[in-house]
Amino acid sequence: MRPLTLRRLFLQCSLLAAVLFVVVVVALKLGAVPVSLYGLGRDLISVLLHQTKALSSDYGMIVIEIRLPRILLAIVVGASLSVAGTSFQALLRNPLADPYVLGVSSGAALGAVLALIAEPHLALPMWLAALFTPFGAFLGAAATIAAVYFLGQRQGQIDSSTLLLAGIISASFLSAIIMFLMTTLSGRDFRGMAFWLMGDLSSSLQASLRWVLGIGFFAAAGAIYTTAGDLNLLLAGEKEAMHLGVDVRRVRIVVYIAASILTGLAVSVSGAIGYVGLLVPHVMRLLFGSDHRTLLPTAAFGGAIALVLADTLARTVVAPSELPVGAMTAIAGAPLFIYLLRRGSA
Amino acid sequence: MPFAAVAVLFSGAAICHSQATAPPLQTPQAYRQITDEIGRTIRIPQSIHRIVSLAPNLTETIYALGVQDRLVGDTDYCDFPVEAQQKIKVGGAVNPSIEAIAALHPDLVLVTRSLNRLETVQALADIGIPSYATDPHTVDAIIASIARLADVLGASETGSTLAVDLEHQLSILHDRIASLSPRRVLFIVWTEPLISIGNDTFIADALRHAGAISVIDSSQNWPQINLEEVVRLQPEFLIFVESHSGAQPHSAEALADLPGWRLLNAVRNRRYATISDAINRPAPRLVSAIADLARQLHPEAFAEGPQNDKEQAKPPASSLSQSLAPNDLGAPSKEQTCAR
Numbered sequence A: 001m002r003p004l005t006l007r008r009l010f011l012q013c014s015l016l017a018a019v020l021f022v023v024v025v026v027a028l029k030l031g032a033v034p035v036s037l038y039g040l041g042r043d044l045i046s047v048l049l050h051q052t053k054a055l056s057s058d059y060g061m062i063v064i065e066i067r068l069p070r071i072l073l074a075i076v077v078g079a080s081l082s083v084a085g086t087s088f089q090a091l092l093r094n095p096l097a098d099p100y101v102l103g104v105s106s107g108a109a110l111g112a113v114l115a116l117i118a119e120p121h122l123a124l125p126m127w128l129a130a131l132f133t134p135f136g137a138f139l140g141a142a143a144t145i146a147a148v149y150f151l152g153q154r155q156g157q158i159d160s161s162t163l164l165l166a167g168i169i170s171a172s173f174l175s176a177i178i179m180f181l182m183t184t185l186s187g188r189d190f191r192g193m194a195f196w197l198m199g200d201l202s203s204s205l206q207a208s209l210r211w212v213l214g215i216g217f218f219a220a221a222g223a224i225y226t227t228a229g230d231l232n233l234l235l236a237g238e239k240e241a242m243h244l245g246v247d248v249r250r251v252r253i254v255v256y257i258a259a260s261i262l263t264g265l266a267v268s269v270s271g272a273i274g275y276v277g278l279l280v281p282h283v284m285r286l287l288f289g290s291d292h293r294t295l296l297p298t299a300a301f302g303g304a305i306a307l308v309l310a311d312t313l314a315r316t317v318v319a320p321s322e323l324p325v326g327a328m329t330a331i332a333g334a335p336l337f338i339y340l341l342r343r344g345s346a
Numbered sequence B: 001m002p003f004a005a006v007a008v009l010f011s012g013a014a015i016c017h018s019q020a021t022a023p024p025l026q027t028p029q030a031y032r033q034i035t036d037e038i039g040r041t042i043r044i045p046q047s048i049h050r051i052v053s054l055a056p057n058l059t060e061t062i063y064a065l066g067v068q069d070r071l072v073g074d075t076d077y078c079d080f081p082v083e084a085q086q087k088i089k090v091g092g093a094v095n096p097s098i099e100a101i102a103a104l105h106p107d108l109v110l111v112t113r114s115l116n117r118l119e120t121v122q123a124l125a126d127i128g129i130p131s132y133a134t135d136p137h138t139v140d141a142i143i144a145s146i147a148r149l150a151d152v153l154g155a156s157e158t159g160s161t162l163a164v165d166l167e168h169q170l171s172i173l174h175d176r177i178a179s180l181s182p183r184r185v186l187f188i189v190w191t192e193p194l195i196s197i198g199n200d201t202f203i204a205d206a207l208r209h210a211g212a213i214s215v216i217d218s219s220q221n222w223p224q225i226n227l228e229e230v231v232r233l234q235p236e237f238l239i240f241v242e243s244h245s246g247a248q249p250h251s252a253e254a255l256a257d258l259p260g261w262r263l264l265n266a267v268r269n270r271r272y273a274t275i276s277d278a279i280n281r282p283a284p285r286l287v288s289a290i291a292d293l294a295r296q297l298h299p300e301a302f303a304e305g306p307q308n309d310k311e312q313a314k315p316p317a318s319s320l321s322q323s324l325a326p327n328d329l330g331a332p333s334k335e336q337t338c339a340r
Helices: A005-031 A037-048 A060-091 A104-121 A127-152 A158-182 A193-198 A207-223 A228-234 A240-242 A248-270 A276-288 A292-316 A323-345 B002-016 B058-064 B082-086 B098-101 B116-124 B139-153 B155-175 B202-209 B227-233 B285-297 B319-323 B332-336
Strands: B032-036 B041-045 B052-054 B069-075 B108-112 B133-134 B182-188 B212-214 B238-243 B272-275
Touching: A005 A037, A005 A060, A005 A292, A037 A060, A060 A207, A060 A228, A060 A276, A060 A292, A060 B227, A104 A127, A104 A158, A104 A193, A104 A248, A127 A158, A127 A207, A127 A248, A158 A193, A193 A323, A207 A248, A207 A292, A228 A240, A228 A248, A228 A292, A240 A248, A276 A292, A276 A323, A292 A323, B002 B108, B002 B212, B041 B133, B052 B058, B058 B069, B058 B082, B058 B108, B058 B139, B098 B116, B108 B116, B108 B139, B139 B155, B139 B202, B139 B285, B155 B202, B155 B285, B182 B202, B182 B227, B202 B212, B202 B285, B212 B285, B238 B285, B272 B285, B285 B319
Parallel strands: B052 B069, B052 B108, B108 B133, B182 B212, B182 B238, B238 B272
Antiparallel strands: B032 B041
């Protein structure tokens, strides 16, 4: 393993940040209403200066209020899923692990649905109500990863294929419960089944939820990053890492909780989007190597880029209608996954 | 066929006296051939005594035709009129229990193409239970479909009276609003994600009858719509459908605080119309829902006297059903006398 130099980390991250910037600009330009780059720049500045009257066109507000927040949401959700996927892959030493495959996303979706059902009966204060659904999703995610972790063991050892099977079975079981709840509670008008099972980024988030999402992402991703060095040692095996002085138990708990928070946050605002957490870490590992000190940040950028691209396609290819973004990630992701599998790099 | 005999006896006992015009014990083998609305030729008994309805709109129609005593089973979603909830349930519309239907020994099962599945119809055909399918796509076709169903069920007279009455209500409405330019509206099926209606749905046609036109131009029936597109199109009114539980997280009021939604002039000015879920059902009540909507969208056309001229802000959702459409709940006055 090459020693980490700040220069290398900085170069990789600025390269990806540049790509992300280009992707975001393209995404901002595409949509139902036309917008020029110049007008867009001017509008952004006037909004930052709180001079909303000085917008370049009537459509300026559409881009600022609808398109931009949606792109930012795609960035945070994509980065969250990708970092969570990277963490699960490292901790389980299984390159096929990811929140969706392991059933963690479905568990988070079920937790969010249960929270939505319970919320009207609890008379929560406003500030708590905003936290309640993401918290339910986090609990669902954490409970699922714990269950899958224990189901995936054979004779006290994590067994790769048993683990994945346990995850897939859990995912289908939990999805079935979501379908059951959605069907029996058909009179209730909350987001539909397709949202929770396929993922969708079209929701308008309340301001409070935006804060929860942003702060939660940086806190959880930061917590995972503090274990990056230990995750590298864990690649050699848990016993080996322990001999090298890694507090495996602590790392495992920190990473599981933080990755559950990331998954729970992402799912509570966008449903269960697949393949981002699985594929992006792969691609980043191919491009930049498997040192988690660089892999975690590059995977965050990569996930953001991938999901902004996928969502831009989802909202433009069949305009004025749109597709669930999960359908886009699966259409693009599954063939890519098979390609990587056949190349033997998985 | 001992079962058939038992079934006929049962139905004879079940129907109420005023209508029990001689249950045909003599020839249960008297059949006739009819063609349903999806073009299938089916063979059904001369007179129908035991009906199972697999769609809420068909259940409503049966009550409107006054033949509810012959309805022996319906679905979990058949909630109107309230008495329909007391009927034996055979499951949901999409996945009814074929066994439960068979156990009721129906003469005829009623289905509607937009809701029920072909597999259900085939499974019924395999065990010798005939089913009649309706498939209306416009308001006029719905009225024609009701009259046609009345013929099949042997209630032709009630059916044609009902159809004439519904058409009459529509023409009164048409006269009132024909000169007004249609309102450009967004019909909201769902807010998260935003789902509206396509051109080919009967709801789109119902909107036209109510003096409105959907801003969404889509060939899908239930398209998921990009909010940007809606802001670009700036509908004059948003149309919400009342849900039974009344539990809408993004109620009309909450939308005003949501980013994106607050860019809609209709949201800023609270130009909302809320109608009963009868708008979602191709049944007789649809006409009163259309009238209710027209009144909310074009209050000026309904202002009765000078004192009402200024009262445009918020027409109460239910005010209309009494004034314009006394007969809209399916002409029950005569027929329901025999219900207990």
